Amino acid sequence: MEQIESNPLIDRLPPHLKQFIKPQNYEDYSPIDHAVWRYVMRKNVSYLGTVAHQVYNQGIEKTGISIERIPNMYGMNRILKEIGWAAVAVDGFIPPNAFMEFQAYKVLVIASDIRQLENIEYTPAPDIIHEAAGHAPIIASPDYAEYLRRFGEIGAKAILSSHDNDMYNAVRKLSILKEASGTSKEDVEAAEREVETLQNKEVELSEMAMIRNLHWWTVEYGLIGTIDSPKIYGAGLLSSIGESKWCMTDEVKKIDYSIQAATKSFDITKPQPQLFVTPDFAYLMEVLEEFATTMALRKGGFRGLQKLINSQKVGTIELNTGLQVSGIFTRMITDEDNHIVYFETTGKTALAYREKELIGHGVEAHVNGFRSPIGKLKGINLAIENMGPRDLKAYDFYDGKPISFEYESGVLVEGLNITGIRNINGKLLLIQFKDCTITYNDEVLFKPNDGIFDLVVGSEVVSAFAGSADFRSFNNLYHVSDTVTVQEETSTMRLALEKLYQATRDYREDKGESFSKIEILDSLEKNHPQDWLLPLELYEISYSNNDESFCKRVLIHLEKVKKMRPEIKHLVDDGLMRLKE
Numbered sequence: 001m002e003q004i005e006s007n008p009l010i011d012r013l014p015p016h017l018k019q020f021i022k023p024q025n026y027e028d029y030s031p032i033d034h035a036v037w038r039y040v041m042r043k044n045v046s047y048l049g050t051v052a053h054q055v056y057n058q059g060i061e062k063t064g065i066s067i068e069r070i071p072n073m074y075g076m077n078r079i080l081k082e083i084g085w086a087a088v089a090v091d092g093f094i095p096p097n098a099f100m101e102f103q104a105y106k107v108l109v110i111a112s113d114i115r116q117l118e119n120i121e122y123t124p125a126p127d128i129i130h131e132a133a134g135h136a137p138i139i140a141s142p143d144y145a146e147y148l149r150r151f152g153e154i155g156a157k158a159i160l161s162s163h164d165n166d167m168y169n170a171v172r173k174l175s176i177l178k179e180a181s182g183t184s185k186e187d188v189e190a191a192e193r194e195v196e197t198l199q200n201k202e203v204e205l206s207e208m209a210m211i212r213n214l215h216w217w218t219v220e221y222g223l224i225g226t227i228d229s230p231k232i233y234g235a236g237l238l239s240s241i242g243e244s245k246w247c248m249t250d251e252v253k254k255i256d257y258s259i260q261a262a263t264k265s266f267d268i269t270k271p272q273p274q275l276f277v278t279p280d281f282a283y284l285m286e287v288l289e290e291f292a293t294t295m296a297l298r299k300g301g302f303r304g305l306q307k308l309i310n311s312q313k314v315g316t317i318e319l320n321t322g323l324q325v326s327g328i329f330t331r332m333i334t335d336e337d338n339h340i341v342y343f344e345t346t347g348k349t350a351l352a353y354r355e356k357e358l359i360g361h362g363v364e365a366h367v368n369g370f371r372s373p374i375g376k377l378k379g380i381n382l383a384i385e386n387m388g389p390r391d392l393k394a395y396d397f398y399d400g401k402p403i404s405f406e407y408e409s410g411v412l413v414e415g416l417n418i419t420g421i422r423n424i425n426g427k428l429l430l431i432q433f434k435d436c437t438i439t440y441n442d443e444v445l446f447k448p449n450d451g452i453f454d455l456v457v458g459s460e461v462v463s464a465f466a467g468s469a470d471f472r473s474f475n476n477l478y479h480v481s482d483t484v485t486v487q488e489e490t491s492t493m494r495l496a497l498e499k500l501y502q503a504t505r506d507y508r509e510d511k512g513e514s515f516s517k518i519e520i521l522d523s524l525e526k527n528h529p530q531d532w533l534l535p536l537e538l539y540e541i542s543y544s545n546n547d548e549s550f551c552k553r554v555l556i557h558l559e560k561v562k563k564m565r566p567e568i569k570h571l572v573d574d575g576l577m578r579l580k581e
Helices: 031-051 055-062 073-083 096-104 128-138 142-155 162-179 185-199 207-220 259-263 281-292 301-311 389-394 492-508 517-527 533-544 548-564 566-580
Strands: 086-090 107-111 223-225 230-232 253-256 274-278 315-319 323-334 340-353 371-373 402-406 412-422 428-440 443-446 453-456 461-466
Touching: 031 055, 031 128, 031 230, 031 492, 031 533, 031 566, 055 073, 055 128, 073 086, 073 128, 096 107, 096 142, 096 207, 107 128, 142 207, 142 281, 162 185, 162 207, 207 259, 207 274, 207 281, 259 281, 274 281, 301 315, 301 323, 301 340, 301 461, 323 428, 340 428, 371 443, 371 453, 492 517, 492 533, 517 533, 517 548, 533 548, 533 566, 548 566
Parallel strands: 086 107, 223 274, 253 274
Antiparallel strands: 223 230, 315 323, 315 461, 323 340, 340 371, 402 412, 412 428, 428 443, 428 453
């Protein structure tokens, strides 16, 4: 197994992202895989030169992507380093927050598998054609590259719902089944029904669902320019030889891009009936910032905390003092004005200040959850966080002294004051009590035998976002899926066909002949009569060598293949037409 090719950007990734990286295993690509890459890239580059954003062709060159063979991650990283980016190989779809976070670190996530020949026009599974040939070239534009980075930064903080999680798992499963050779039709249809059921479910769009919509309609399926004369920049279109052509027709509705795209869902299994057109890359950033102002990341409050509770995932709230609490939130109490007056987490919880974990307050210290009231004290105009040493003494906040105080909400705290933790500016962040009892109305929220109580200091939640404040606090922030890409055993028949593809490649690249052209075509006619791509390659070689008699024989064979398989007729015809052009 080969080593993972690195560069400084990859080296500084946190462990919870590094767990998704896998070696590319370049030697595992078969001659058929390289032929699939070559067909798609030759078709795309010749066509996309006229309909893609002007940076596309420059980007192909800048990012070291060859038309002739699947790119090696080693070469890509060496060249991407020059434009301040990197690339890593992963196994198919990864959790949406993790995908976004990679982007925030300026690292392209590349699913290193390649689509089967049967899915050459489009696959719902992320593959190296989509990632390397679709995403990489456009980041040669500095404006677009910064949009991608900023999108990742904001998207990584978007709060998802349990429905999003179900959707991610269902789509990942479907994409793996569709690309695995030998999968039964029944299994694929069952997986499609599962995705369709989830897509049709009436649920409120989460932040992650909306930001993924924005990602889909820009990064994946975006058009740029004007409604009447758009160009392609979205990776999904750049890597799909079917949709890149279809999207330019009047059958696909073109809409001016705006924040409304956040509420427009998509179906990953079908071509898109409408696409959004941005006037330029700078406008993408405007819409992204407009959306960010609606997120709990910027708004906080009870709605933000409720989103975290609904997500059932690790998330973070930040108080107005700068104190950050990261964990799985399970409960909050609000007053009549919907101000949060109390919150709870379950399981491992960590406290931080400005994205740095407070010493002694990591998950080891708070294994069984965390809870605290917040707000203003009853009858005292000065907030605790604004109290200096003299103020604290005036209100009997003495270390080592018993104290009792009540919040405006009615939450009552009684206990022995041990000590306080302050930030660098001397403001209180945390007060520790022992023998502590906390009550609200008739409910006891904390009892002395629960141990030491850490009271967070702050009067409001100013931010709520997905993930941990300090990435070092949680070892397994994102779960690596148990569903893995299926690597089928190669049949004897398939191995024989691969040898013919390799012989043809060697012939084209003047590396000697293991089989003559006639032997290859004889074997195709006898043993692999339905294969269409290899005879097309044979025709290309003969056409360039002006071997008219052999060209005629190949064309007769291709006509037979087209009759047997009418669904690939247009692929053969396109290949022939491109040669003549």
